[in-house]
Amino acid sequence: MNTRGLRSQLKDSVPVTGMGPQVGAYGVQDTLRSGFSSVKNELLPSHALELSEKNFQLNQDKMNFSTLRNIQGLHAPLKLQMEYRAARQIQRLPFLQSSHLALDTLKGNDESISFEDILNDPAQSEMVGEPHIMVEYKLGLM
Amino acid sequence: MATLSVCQPQLGGFSFENCKRNAVLEAEVTKLGCNIPAARKTGTTICGVVFKDGLVLGADTRATEGMIVADKNCSKIHYISPNIYCCGAGTAADTEMTTQIISSNLELHSLSTSRLPRVATANRMLKQMLFRYQGHIGAALVLGGVDCNGPHLYSIYPHGSTDKLPYVTMGSGSLAAMAVFEDRYKQDMEEEDAKRLVRDAIAAGIFNDLGSGSNIDLCVITKGRVDYLRPHDMVNKKGVRCVYELEALPHQ
Helix, strand or coil: CCCCCCHHHHHHCCCCCCCCCCECHHHCECHHHHCCCCHHHHHCCCCCCHHHHHCHHHHHHHHHHHHHHHHHCCHHHHHHHHHHHHHHCCCCCCCCCCCCHHHHHHHCHHHCCCHHHHCCCHHHCCCCCCHHHHHHHHHCCC | CCCCCCCCCCCCCCCCCCHHHHHHHHHHHHHHCCCCCCCCEECCCEEEEECCCEEEEEECCCEEECCEEEECCCCCEEEEECCEEEEEEEEHHHHHHHHHHHHHHHHHHHHHHCCCCCHHHHHHHHHHHHHHCCCCCCEEEEEEEEECCEEEEEEECCCCCEEECCEEEECCCHHHHHHHHHHHCCCCCCHHHHHHHHHHHHHHHHHHCCCCCCCEEEEEEECCEEEEEEEEECCCCCCCCCCCCCCCCCCC
């Protein structure tokens, strides 16, 4: 849950870049979902909340780490980030779903429910990656 | 020959994939002169009042879809925790889901702290969530409950601002209900007086606002006891012509 006011968010937040070409599978413009490609579509977000929601978790983490650094010194965010990195390493094959249980417990997400858990659950997404390509990508062969 | 690209894992939460398509569709439909279907709202009268030992929450029971009554007996007083209840005005789905999410979070929180949840906690969770979505979640709420520090009543607006007051009203009929409150509210009322005051405020909203109607629901919360009176008063029975008599009140 957020524990800091908005003013401090501004200088710590993730810089905003353009939306980029909306590629679907096969690496070309996904016309059905994102419409015809145009410069306007790539630069402007399609909804007022799109940018802030895309970076919300990153911004929260940045804010919390910088508070921790100011209060307790550099070692606190360093240790935490090391633990996050260790928990993020998924031992499963890349195309299989992982529950991210260790990461959630570290971040405290196991004690709260929000829209990320209800809507668009990644475990139930209809698109699944091609297993061979994803393993090759992970191993760096691609 | 096209090759498949690596599938990035998608995050949970809101997906804005269809926003551009919806904007284009809406423009096309308006050009043809039709309207896109409106979300179901609870154009509403909700209110709450603090009395001597606790508080009373009240709500009407009409849900509208544009100019049509979609539900003649919907329940607008939502459960948050055994000692905290919340009335919701605005888009019906938004108030439903928001109160359910906060109720789940409060349950997890109270299991983690082994204490009865406080109203201020629910208020803080609600305002942080509504502010995060910058008012796009159209939920205007009246949150009330009794915890270890006594009875508390908050009103929460869709953009995330909150007010802590002894009596609050929200919704399209809020002005009519507030008029009744401003006239007859006194500090430290008895429970029966408070119930009658809230009933009259909701009735004022029902009879003077098109977005509110049907029955009056009340919820009386005191320390250790919750009375959920649904319906408390059926002022709009179908087929019965209603004669609304103004009570002759002695003026002080």
